[in-house]
Amino acid sequence: MKFRAEIVVEEVLPTIRVLLATELRERGLTQQAVAAKLGLSQSAVSKYAQGQVETRDTVAQDERVQALVSELATGLATGDMRPVHALVEIEALLRRLSGPGDIVADLHEAAVPELQDLSYDFSEPGPDQAAIERERARSSVRRGLRVLSQTPGVATLVPHVGSNLVECLPGAASREDVIGIPGRIRDVGGRVDVPADPDFGVSEYVGGVLISAREAGSSARAGLNLAYSDATLAALEDAGHQSVELDIGAADLESAVTTAIDAHPEATVLYHQGAVGIEPIVYLLGPAADGLARTVRRVATELTES
Template sequence: MSLVLPSELVADRVVPTLRAMLARRLHERGATQQAIAGHLGVSQAAVSNYLGGFDGEPLVAEHPDAQATVDRIARGLDDGDLDGYDALAELIGLVRTLEDRGPVCELHEREMPALRGLGCDLCVRGVDSEAERERAVLASVRTAARRLAAGDVASLVPNVGTNVGEALPGAAAATDVAAIPGRIYTMAGRVEVPANPEFGASKHVATAVLAAAAVDPSVRGAVNVATDDALLRRARDRGLRTLAFDADYEERGEHLRERFGEAGVPDVAYHRGAFGVEPVAYVFGESAVDAADRVVALVGGDATE
């Protein structure tokens, strides 16, 4: 029996087909061959070949998940809603779908007929669930940061900067909370996100998220913004719960857990500052995206509760 690895089929047949599909979608949206080559990481000659009639593997090209994902990536790259990292994550997720008893399995059985009828699960056996959870949290924080950048929230960014974080289920330490390294800041009135999220990147947001999750495990996301009376008023008008806490506590995490334990986890927790401490509010949500959407909504953006 010849030994053919599934990864060989992915590299030789699946990836070229997906690149050709993506090249055509981008071309249909008006992208130049040079721009397409930059997105795909291939030469302009390869793009010309993709556009000139390269059909690839029909099992992949005609698969509905492949078509939907390629359309989504092309639209995101063209509109600027996706960066290269996000597009890569989408493609990796798609390949996993195609491997899970999908076209890759059929291709593999063609190359190795002895696999037929065995219910082979070589490609999906032993998926690391912990790694999957970490990827999901990182993706949530990336999306939340983009929504803050697109929303009209620059006026709420404190001098110390804003951050958005999300904790893993059962998080116990700051290293279990993903946030933006270096914090989110403003430049020329625009919100700038300096880097992709990492675990352990923000002690302050992590402290608030961990305190909230310790009392209510469903609350795992938070955004810190400047304490603003208008924002607090709009929050109360919308029926959101606000809670003041003391900025002067050295052990802020313990203080927040105590306050949350007494009154429940609020939608917005805030302090009025102290000597050398800027007034800051934490807007909470079930995820980083929920918290970011709440901030955007409270300043009159398009996101909804």
């Protein structure tokens, strides 16, 4: 009698770990750093690197495995992804590989031929999808922050009230489903300052704008606020974004967003030119936080060079 879990532990996980450890080493991480990222001993990492651990070609050559290993290695190496995110993504992959006729199922049937006469499916239930989505959103915001922090000129686009880069979960219903930056992003001496790690439920204004836009029909999953200027607005419009002005004089911000998106559901740039005690702001909406950051990088570069 051999259980599915034994197949995974003995034949599948070692292969994934070898691939991931190798990719991390190729990205310049030390053996000690790789061990810390993967929760392994340095001696285990050494064995992986030296080819002392047997691997399965059927696992190593699978396109899904290769794609995930590459994604995880990039995220772990840059710090955009937490180790726990890698864990839940691998758990999800293992479930997919356990479906009928897939890699783990075939290995299990080879070890226990009697299973071939049975109808079974070990691929469900999978790991909590909500946990996976939360970590994916966190990684997206982290990638976006790295882009913003490394791009000259971005600090000049940060309003006096600060910026926030946010992303929400699929089906988000409130600000608690939105991850952003506690304390907001600030311009400190001409550089972008990020005061804390991203967390959920911390963005009142940009998170509220995103939720209001989605409730009104926008498909956006991410948002970012910038200081308003004619040049910034023009650069975003030139990049293909549809803009609409918010009437903040007639309603509160979230109601103004709802009205604007009701009338222009495809709009991805919402802006207002301020009022007494209210700073002019541009809100940029899009599918993902890291994508918004890349858009801002292009705008900042264009404005700096003009």
